[in-house]
Amino acid sequence: MDPALKTALSQPVVTLFGALRIELPNYTIRLLDGSASLIIDGETYVGRDETFGTIATISDLNEEIGDSAPEISVTLMPPDLPATAALANPAMQGSVARLMVGAVDPITGMVLGQPETVFLGEIDVPKIEVDQSGARTVEFTIVSVFERLFEVEEGQRASNGWHQSIWPGELGLEFMTGTDVNLYWGVKPVKSAATAKTNGSAWVAASSAKASNS
Numbered sequence: 001m002d003p004a005l006k007t008a009l010s011q012p013v014v015t016l017f018g019a020l021r022i023e024l025p026n027y028t029i030r031l032l033d034g035s036a037s038l039i040i041d042g043e044t045y046v047g048r049d050e051t052f053g054t055i056a057t058i059s060d061l062n063e064e065i066g067d068s069a070p071e072i073s074v075t076l077m078p079p080d081l082p083a084t085a086a087l088a089n090p091a092m093q094g095s096v097a098r099l100m101v102g103a104v105d106p107i108t109g110m111v112l113g114q115p116e117t118v119f120l121g122e123i124d125v126p127k128i129e130v131d132q133s134g135a136r137t138v139e140f141t142i143v144s145v146f147e148r149l150f151e152v153e154e155g156q157r158a159s160n161g162w163h164q165s166i167w168p169g170e171l172g173l174e175f176m177t178g179t180d181v182n183l184y185w186g187v188k189p190v191k192s193a194a195t196a197k198t199n200g201s202a203w204v205a206a207s208s209a210k211a212s213n214s
Contacts, residue, residue: 004113008103019045019100019115020055020074022123022140024092031055031076038104038111052087053078056137058099071143072099072119078138087138088126095123097142120144 102115
């Protein structure tokens with residue numbers, strides 16, 4: 001943690017803020033969790049973005065051990081229908097999102113030290129909701145970058161073409177023309193066909209013998 005921020009947090013009274021940064025393909029959203037304007041790393045963060053509105057809610061952050069990548073949900077309140085449609089566009093999926101917590105001097109309005117990044121991930125699935133008053137919100141599920149470790153790469157092959165598509169110029173498989181061993185990457189090996197055939201043959205032979213005896 002930044003020393004200046006650590007010192008600020010040790011004081012009896014601390015003015016905290018939350019900041020959200022989402023790098024969309026053609027626009028970067030920089031929002032605060034309240035009505036204010038702060039400079040963080042030379043960039044201006046505001047309580048209300050003129051294009052995409054405000055933060056409505058942010059889910060709790062929990063640290064736990066499990067078999068799934070951590071995630072949070074962030075709900076934005078866009079000002080109009082075009083902004084709602086833009087946020088829910090599939091092209092936004094994969095955009096990098098960063099959630100930070102910091103402290104501010106209530107007198108000068110200056111950020112104290114470097115805000116702490118409490119979550120770094122990417123937008124996964126957007127969901128639009130409309131309440132009874134007609135107000136629209138867009139909820140983003142933001143998953144950790146570790147989510148990519150769970151992806152099944154069914155198209156991977158032990159071939160020169162695939163190898164160089166990942167590591168261009170690396171010629172370790174340049175003369176690979178075939179392999180006698182089946183390599184299963186990202187998927188479970190198929191069950192042995194020989195076992196199934198043997199069992200089937202034994203069942204047929206037993207049935208034939210029984211029929212002959214009859």
